[in-house]
Amino acid sequence: MLSFFRRKKPETAASPDAKQRLGIEELAAAFPVHERSDAPHDDAALDNARSDTTGIDTSTQPAVSEPAVEHITPAAANAAISEAIVDAAATGATQPVPPEVIAAALEDEMPADIVVEHAPAALQPASAPEPDSAPAVGVAPPSGPVTAAIDAGGDVPAFGMPAEAERPAAPAGNPGWRDRLRNSVFARSLGGLFSRNPKLDDDLLDEIETALITADVGVAATSDLVEDLRRRMKSREFADANGLLAALRADLVALLKPVAQPLRIDSNARPFVLLTVGVNGVGKTTTIGKLAKRFKDEQRSLMLAAGDTFRAAAVAQLQSWGERNGVPVVAQGQNADAASVAFDALQAAKARGTEVLIADTAGRLHTQQGLMAELGKIKRVLQKLDATAPHEVLMVIDGTTGQNALSQLRQFHAAVGVTGLVVTKLDGTAKGGVVFALAREFGVPIRFAGIGERPEDLRVFDAEAFVDALLPEALGG
Numbered sequence: 324m325l326s327f328f329r330r331k332k333p334e335t336a337a338s339p340d341a342k343q344r345l346g347i348e349e350l351a352a353a354f355p356v357h358e359r360s361d362a363p364h365d366d367a368a369l370d371n372a373r374s375d376t377t378g379i380d381t382s383t384q385p386a387v388s389e390p391a392v393e394h395i396t397p398a399a400a401n402a403a404i405s406e407a408i409v410d411a412a413a414t415g416a417t418q419p420v421p422p423e424v425i426a427a428a429l430e431d432e433m434p435a436d437i438v439v440e441h442a443p444a445a446l447q448p449a450s451a452p453e454p455d456s457a458p459a460v461g462v463a464p465p466s467g468p469v470t471a472a473i474d475a476g477g478d479v480p481a482f483g484m485p486a487e488a489e490r491p492a493a494p495a496g497n498p499g500w501r502d503r504l505r506n507s508v509f510a511r512s513l514g515g516l517f518s519r520n521p522k523l524d525d526d527l528l529d530e531i532e533t534a535l536i537t538a539d540v541g542v543a544a545t546s547d548l549v550e551d552l553r554r555r556m557k558s559r560e561f562a563d564a565n566g567l568l569a570a571l572r573a574d575l576v577a578l579l580k581p582v583a584q585p586l587r588i589d590s591n592a593r594p595f596v597l598l599t600v601g602v603n604g605v606g607k608t609t610t611i612g613k614l615a616k617r618f619k620d621e622q623r624s625l626m627l628a629a630g631d632t633f634r635a636a637a638v639a640q641l642q643s644w645g646e647r648n649g650v651p652v653v654a655q656g657q658n659a660d661a662a663s664v665a666f667d668a669l670q671a672a673k674a675r676g677t678e679v680l681i682a683d684t685a686g687r688l689h690t691q692q693g694l695m696a697e698l699g700k701i702k703r704v705l706q707k708l709d710a711t712a713p714h715e716v717l718m719v720i721d722g723t724t725g726q727n728a729l730s731q732l733r734q735f736h737a738a739v740g741v742t743g744l745v746v747t748k749l750d751g752t753a754k755g756g757v758v759f760a761l762a763r764e765f766g767v768p769i770r771f772a773g774i775g776e777r778p779e780d781l782r783v784f785d786a787e788a789f790v791d792a793l794l795p796e797a798l799g800g
């Protein structure tokens with residue numbers, strides 16, 4: 324049987340002290356995201372950087388509500404980016420160049436005298452009751468009527484969602500986790516192992532090791548888990564294989580427990596601004612739609628900002644989710660400046676006393692430095708209206724991504740300071756193990772898990788429910 328670490332344990336792996344875990348603070352220290360209040364900024368540099376990497380020249384496509392900005396020439400912006408890269412190379416920095424280096428070279432802040440001219444038609448006075456205190460997400464909503472700001476549009480399915488009749492019925496409650504995750508690589512490989520009634524020996528550990536690696540748990544986390552089990556097996560802690568497998572379950576739960584922290588809406592922030600980020604196609608817009616439903620069910624007043632201005636259907640997709648849930652959507656159309664949309668929406672939400680504002684952003688590869696720097700700009704622009712915003716930077720990660728998710732999180736955190744994760748697409752044939760790797764490496768709270776396409780398939784992340792869904796039922800808690 325193939326073994327990645329067969330009884331060759333490095334002295335470091337078994338000790339918890341020796342873990343190579345990077346905390347948020349260490350990450351932040353490694354990639355400081357500092358604001359340059361002393362430096363002038365200019366949007367055009369970032370716009371140009373975007374056109375460099377996407378092929379879309381936004382300079383020729385003015386936003387519906389174009390803020391008053393001074394533009395530098397594309398050549399100057401290119402020169403600034405090149406200079407930053409050359410400077411970083413000269414100082415021995417390895418690629419990719421940290422965003423703050425780019426940001427320092429670019430003049431990228433929206434001017435203080437921004438004028439938002441666009442008045443979205445969707446914004447109508449809301450009459451929804453506004454609760455004084457904000458329960459944690461996932462807590463049962465208080466009873467009472469919800470008055471939608473706009474007509475919810477009946478049963479019209481949102482973009483990206485199958486029509487009601489085509490959708491499989493979602494299993495209710497926590498048992499739904501197992502039904503959704505049973506086809507994952509993790510569940511199938513460990514399930515096969517357990518069904519063979521294994522003996523308590525090194526071969527069992529080797530098979531567990533292979534199963535964990537195959538399921539994307541990652542080399543470091545797998546090594547920690549397997550060596551802990553090996554040590555305990557040698558000291559005769561387990562009566563049989565089932566004892567060892569029960570210990571594996573406990574170790575997996577212990578790995579995830581610290582990051583299973585539900586999103587809490589701070590009622591002192593009004594609105595509580597939630598900025599969603601992530602690479603292309605991970606499920607950001609869909610997740611926002613699901614969150615919109617969740618927040619509306621909790622009777623929170625809500626607004627959405629259609630900040631994904633680059634994907635053709637994204638604005639319509641968000642508007643459809645908004646209509647479906649009776650939530651106003653601030654949009655300026657395709658190719659508008661995303662920071663301007665966010666600013667526009669925050670201004671409107673503040674004026675209305677809206678409780679939660681969720682801002683969408685365009686998907687971007689974590690290696691596209693110009694686009695990553697744009698996220699910093701969106702954050703700074705929001706902070707012109709509320710110094711504490713965004714209150715949650717929610718990064719959406721596709722659960723099928725594998726170990727690449729680690730570098731995605733590293734880069735997004737460096738650019739914009741990620742405070743919570745949503746791991747989507749854990750249903751179907753996802754490997755699922757990347758959740759453990761993320762937890763071990765970063766310790767960033769995992770707020771939600773996407774285990775299907777229906778609104779109710781966005782679950783508050785629950786360490787035990789998740790682990791038990793991946794392991795054979797006999798073991799589950």
Ligand SMILES: Nc1nc2c(ncn2[C@@H]2O[C@H](COP(=O)(O)OP(=O)(O)OP(=O)(O)O)[C@@H](O)[C@H]2O)c(=O)[nH]1
Pocket residue numbers: 483484601602603604605606607608609610631634637684685686687747748749750751772773774775776780
């Ligand atoms: N099976 C499954 N599909 C999902 C889940 N979450 C999102 N999706 C699907 O993933 C696809 C992409 O979702 P979007 O919300 O458009 O992704 P996005 O991140 O906004 O995409 P970009 O704007 O291009 O970056 C859609 O088909 C969604 O239905 C999930 O938890 N499970």
